[in-house]
Amino acid sequence: MLVLPAELTLQQATACLAMLLQGLRAQTQSEVVVDASALVQFDSSAIAVLLACRRESLVAGKSFVVHGLSAKLLQLAGLYGVADLMVTAS
Secondary structure (H helix, E strand, O other): OEEOOOEEOHHHHHHHHHHHHHHHHHOOOOEEEEEOOOOOEEOHHHHHHHHHHHHHHHHOOOEEEEEOOOHHHHHHHHHOOOHHHOOEEO
């Protein structure tokens, strides 16, 4: 499982994405799971990071699921019209 940090804004986005992609590429499972439950401070960069991970997962032939997606982050994704791309797990 890949884990998002407590804070993911523009300042952390590049480093966070690099870390997540490295972990994604190392995974052998057919499903990539990202744990967003620790994420409390974020901006639209968090959406961009998740979408980049999703895209990379799909290119690798893996499914992509986000665990612990907060209502606030899902609402932000909705504002950008990408909420349907954020497959969530309970």
